[in-house]
Amino acid sequence: MVYDFDRVVSRKNTQSSKWDNVGPRVGNRDALPMWVADTDFPCPQPVVDAVARRARHPIYGYTYVVPEFYTATVNWIKKRHGWQLDPEWIIFATGVVPVVNTMIQAFSEPGDEIIIQGPVYHPFGHAIRDNNRVISYNSLVYRDGRYCIDFDDLEQRAKSPRAKLFVLCNPHNPVGRAWREEELRRMAEICLNNSVIMVSDEIHSDLMLFKNRHIPVASLDDRFRENTVTCYAPSKTFNTAGLRGSGIVVPNGEIRKKLEARFKSNRSIQQNAFALPAYVAAYEECEDYLEQLLPYLEGNAQLLDSYLRENLPRIRLVPPEATFLMWLDCTGLGMRDDALADFFINRCKVAVSRGDGFGPQGADFVRLNIGCPRSTLLRALEQIREQYALL
Numbered sequence: 443m444v445y446d447f448d449r450v451v452s453r454k455n456t457q458s459s460k461w462d463n464v465g466p467r468v469g470n471r472d473a474l475p476m477w478v479a480d481t482d483f484p485c486p487q488p489v490v491d492a493v494a495r496r497a498r499h500p501i502y503g504y505t506y507v508v509p510e511f512y513t514a515t516v517n518w519i520k521k522r523h524g525w526q527l528d529p530e531w532i533i534f535a536t537g538v539v540p541v542v543n544t545m546i547q548a549f550s551e552p553g554d555e556i557i558i559q560g561p562v563y564h565p566f567g568h569a570i571r572d573n574n575r576v577i578s579y580n581s582l583v584y585r586d587g588r589y590c591i592d593f594d595d596l597e598q599r600a601k602s603p604r605a606k607l608f609v610l611c612n613p614h615n616p617v618g619r620a621w622r623e624e625e626l627r628r629m630a631e632i633c634l635n636n637s638v639i640m641v642s643d644e645i646h647s648d649l650m651l652f653k654n655r656h657i658p659v660a661s662l663d664d665r666f667r668e669n670t671v672t673c674y675a676p677s678k679t680f681n682t683a684g685l686r687g688s689g690i691v692v693p694n695g696e697i698r699k700k701l702e703a704r705f706k707s708n709r710s711i712q713q714n715a716f717a718l719p720a721y722v723a724a725y726e727e728c729e730d731y732l733e734q735l736l737p738y739l740e741g742n743a744q745l746l747d748s749y750l751r752e753n754l755p756r757i758r759l760v761p762p763e764a765t766f767l768m769w770l771d772c773t774g775l776g777m778r779d780d781a782l783a784d785f786f787i788n789r790c791k792v793a794v795s796r797g798d799g800f801g802p803q804g805a806d807f808v809r810l811n812i813g814c815p816r817s818t819l820l821r822a823l824e825q826i827r828e829q830y831a832l833l
């Protein structure tokens with residue numbers, strides 16, 4: 443099937459967080475929503491059909507995790523990332539963020555340290571603080587317009603007797619890095635040598651741009667596999683985040699048992715009736731959607747890059763290797779934190795995600811979601827250009 447990603451579909455009055463809640467969440471109800479990480483593209487048709495089929499049956503009682511969930515996950519991860527999973531390793535969860543929280547609860551105590559690589563997806567920090575654990579920032583190093591890892595710092599942090607978990611984001615939201623094999627090996631070795639469990643959030647792993655390849659860290663070595671919990675979901679790829687369904691890979695039986703027990707005691711595992719029909723249809727029937735989506739996103743990223751170079755040279759795009767979330771270096775504007783947010787959100791009326799929301803390392807940056815029709819992206823850029831000219 444051919445998908446038309448240029449088609450603008452109004453999301454207003456659909457209880458969309460991005461569109462209908464932009465005022466309360468971002469601070470300006472008239473701003474064009476380019477913030478939260480879902481796309482403005484309709485889901486693939488087989489997903490829509492599967493949900494509609496289920497909706498037509500008028501009873502929405504409790505459901506269970508059907509065997510097709512395991513088969514669909516095994517097939518997809520093998521096909522897209524070359525990693526052969528054993529179905530026994532896989533757990534259904536109602537999202538990746540609940541898993542990060544549950545891992546923290548199950549494998550650390552209040553006051554323990556959890557390592558994250560700021561600037562990073564903000565719910566990691568919230569999960570650590572909300573559970574009364576301590577954020578240990580292995581801050582990413584921004585050098586010559588590119589992000590890399592300070593391995594010595596990571597090692598020091600992992601050595602701390604209170605360090606219990608390392609939450610990796612691969613590919614990384616918001617800086618857009620797809621970690622290379624060498625980088626993954628070094629991080630995984632450090633964790634292993636210091637008895638720090640790795641939680642690898644690979645939710646964006648299908649969205650690899652410009653020939654970058656995703657490598658599941660757990661697939662590199664049996665020892666890494668036994669020390670890693672890997673989180674996948676079709677939700678970013680196929681725009682199903684509101685249906686809540688993710689596949690969590692936990693090859694280590696002891697870790698799996700403890701994680702499942704914690705889920706059970708929280709009573710937080712029960713899925714809604716639409717989650718699995720959509721999940722299975724997405725992974726089993728919709729690869730053609732992804733094959734068309736990727737070049738479209740690359741086109742948007744290229745447009746963004748050339749528009750910034752030609753018209754807004756004081757804003758630089760950090761080269762994106764993956765995801766539809768673009769990280770804009772605004773150092774050249776001489777504004778940060780509140781002033782930078784005010785410029786984009788109130789003056790340009792473009793609802794970006796504030797960079798400092800991803801950690802103090804992001805104060806000079808904003809995140810722009812380009813998972814939208816090209817005309818929407820152009821509109822945002824033109825709104826920014828008008829105000830940029832007045833600076």
Ligand SMILES: Cc1ncc(COP(=O)(O)O)c(C=O)c1O
Nearest residue numbers: 479537538539540563615643645
């Ligand atoms: C890195 C990352 N992890 C997890 C999520 C969301 O996870 P879920 O909706 O499955 O809880 C997002 C959404 O933006 C994300 O970017």
